[in-house]
Structures are given as structure tokens and as C-alpha cells.
Amino acid sequence: MKLKVILSLLAILLFNCEKKSENVFLQPGDIRIAQPRLEATNQFIDSSTYLTASLKLEGTKIYYTSNGAVPTQKDQEYTEPIQVKTPGVYKFKAIHPDWKESDISEIVFYEKGIPIDSIIWKSNPHQRYSGTGKFTLSNNKKGSLNFQDSQWLGFDTIARASLYLDHPEFVNSLTIGYLSDPGSWIFPPESVTVQSTSDGIIYKDKTVVLTPLEKGSPATLKTIQVPIEDVINELHVEVKNVSSIPQWHEGNGTKAWIFMDEWVLNK
Template sequence: MRLRAIFSVLALLLLNCKKNTEISFLQENQVRITQPRLIATNQLIDSVAILSANLKLEGTKIYYTENGEDPTEKSTAYTQPIKVFKPGVYKFKAYHADWKPSEIVEKVFYKRGLPIEKIEWATKPSQTYKGVGLSTLNNNQKASIDFKDEQWLGFDTIAKASLTLKNVTFVKSLNIGYLKDPGSWIFPPESIQVETSKDGIHFKSKTIEIQPLEKVSSVSIEYVDVEINEDVKFLRVGVRNTASIPDWHEGKGTKGWLFMDEWILK
């Protein structure tokens, strides 16, 4: 009788260990591994950029695509830093035998714009969101969707600056990248005014209106091209922030933030 009781206890212990192992295995397979960390020497291409992906987790394999498609385990395996010679979208995804695959992370490369000789600001960004300085919008680096990224310049007023090129140059357009993150009170610009001149005295002016947000939307980076199609040397740019947040938002009636990351002259 005593021996039977001992065997019963041992059986229960073994069963409990098996259940705990199964639960542990199940939990591992339900956990998603983190995204690879991407680092690029620059994102505006004029010759070559170096793109590296890193994830310090033993047994992890990283796969990527360079055509904008979502990567799978059949995609190209990442083994060393990549040389990027032309604009495009590089997407990465990490896999591990014991964990769920990571979310996709991407890095976008753009054609480098015309060189800007000088930028002079008439208004200044917030001290809290001052980027890497007043050259942030002309340093060949694009920001991530995180508004805390140091490549964003944040304004709670109109952003005004004067741009000077080295010589009179034909400019097709001015591309402005901005952040849309209503949950953080960051809204698209209301309007953009661009004045152009050859001599710095006589200016032509153009203003475009931006469609306001009509409802809550996900975080994204957006772009707007302001057509110029002129020979110019001097530009004056004014990007107006949202003066009054819409009624559907908890911050209704107050000013919205304006976040920009790069101005590109094409």
C-alpha cells in the first residue's frame, strides 16, 4: 500500500513536469521576436549607401527583399551589410525556430535632391523637438515613424525658411516629408507656400492646400510635391501647421504639431 502511494506521487510529479514543459513550449511559440535593427549610412542616394541589419538572438535568421515585397523564408538571407546604389524599399523579417517571426521592418531610399547652399530660418522649431539642429531638413537622413526620432523637426507654429542654391538651377519640385500621428497631436500641414526667384528680389508665389484629417488614422509618413518648374536660385518656404485640431479629436480647438524630416529639391 505504501509502495503504491509512492508510485502515485511520482506519477503526478512526472505529469506535472510534462504539463509545465508543454506550457513553456506553447508560450515560446506564441511570443514574437523583435524586429531587426536597421542602420543606413544615408537614405538619399547620390552614389552608394550601406545598409546593415542586426538582431542579437542566437539561432535567428534574417531575410529581406529590395523590391518592396514582404519577405519570407524564401527571400534572400541577410549575411552581410548591403550596398545600396539606387532608390528603393528594403524590407526585413527575422525568423527563429522557437518563436513567432518578427514584424516586418523597412528602410526606404530616395534619390538625392539638388544641393542647397544655405537654409536660413525665420521661425524656429520647438526646443523639445529640434532634431539634430537647423540643418535637419537638409542632412540627407529620413526619419522613422517614431516622433521621438532625432531626424524630425517639430513646430507648433508656421515653419518659415529661406533656401539659397549655389547657382540658378532648373527646379522641378520641392518634396516635403511630414509625419501624420493624430494620437500624438501631430497633424498634416494646412498649407504650403513656396516663393521662387532668380535674383532674390522678384519672387513668384504658389500655395497649395493639404487635405485635413477627417477621422482618427494610423501613424504614417507622408509626402507632398510642390511643383515649381522654374529656373531659380532663391526660395522662400512657409509650411503652416494645423491652426485648430478638428472636433473629433480630444485636442479639438488647439494647435496641432507639425513634424517634418527632409526637404528635397528635384
């Protein structure tokens, strides 16, 4: 009986001390460290490109995968710039002995596409988000999560353009890179319609309709793939912005922005 009383007292003491310590000052295990910062010399692979990862916090180790899997401490540790020779997804995570591990940062490498010889815009990006000019979408440079960076073309209307190749070539698909950042009223397109031809007489139509964005979606870099699977030299592209922002968003009922960084014609 006495032993039970003593144990109970000790248990109360332990509980009190633990709780007090948590309540007074922040503990490292309560806080996550930041994601590793990634920089690549190029995300469109011609021959090879170099990828660096960093987080300047003492005691941090960075682990990564190149097969799309979630990195753990059992995966490769990052120690020096990685030479990337093939398309794929690299994922990184920072781990620290005291703090909570970081969220994942990832970067996608693409195969360099067929060069677009000319592009004629039928609608114009907003003047504040006009990128580096009319070739912004075919300059082999990706945008960041910051919509104000110069690799983004931002439209508050339907984006329309015609692409031309000097000589007909087999095009497997068109990849459209876009930003989804609902906090900045930037939504994925509602739909993409592509008309392709090699003679200017017979046109093939393809439309891809995207599923509406769900509440709580974080800012992300995304792509849409539109199948072409034909020999062509002319492509008319229409990317439709969301005409009515969903109910869950503060901008509900109004039109959304679309931001695109790159169009790639895949072999």
C-alpha cells in the same frame, strides 16, 4: 454505437487537454517577434551606402526585398551588410520557427538633392525640438521614429522659411520628410504652400493639401512631394500645422505639432 461513444470521449479528452495547455502558460505561437533593426550609413545616396539589419534572437532568419514588395521566406535572406547604390525602398521581415513572424521594417533611400546654399527661417521651431540648428532640414540626415532625436525640427505653429540657391537651377520638386505620430500629438501638416522664382519678380505658387489622419494610424516616417518643375534660385515654403486635432483624438480641438527632418530639392 460503442465506437461512437469511445470517439466522443476521446474527442472530449483531446479538447480538454488542448484548452488547458493553452490556458496555463504562454505558447510561442501566441507572440510576434520584434521587427529587424535597420541601420544605414546614409539615406541620401551620393555614390553608395551600407545597410545592416539585425535581430539578436537565436534561430531567427531575416528576409528582405528591394522592390517595395512584402518580404517572405522565398525572398533574399539577409546575411551581410547590403551595399545600396540606387534610391528605393528596402523591406525586411524576421521569421522564427516557433514564434509568429515580425512586422515589416522598412527604410527608404533617396537621391541626394541639389545643395541649398542658404536658408532663412521666418518662424522658429520650439526650443526643445530645434534639431542641430538651422540647416537640420538640409543636412542629408533622416530622423528616426523617436521625435526626440536630433534630426527633427518640431513646430507647434506654422513653419516658414526661404531657401536660396547661388545659381538658378532646374528643380523638379521639393520633398518634405515628416513624422506622423498621433500618440505624441504629432500630425502630418494640413497643407504646404511653395512660392518659387528665378528673378524675384514673377512667382509661381503651388499648394498641396493633405488628407486628415485617420484614427489608429501608427507612428510612421512620411514624405510630401511638391512639384516645382522650373528653373529657380529662390523658394518660399510655408508648412501649416493642423489647427484643430480631429474629434477621435484626446487632444481634439487643439493645434497639432509638425515634425520635419529633411527638405530635398530634386533634380
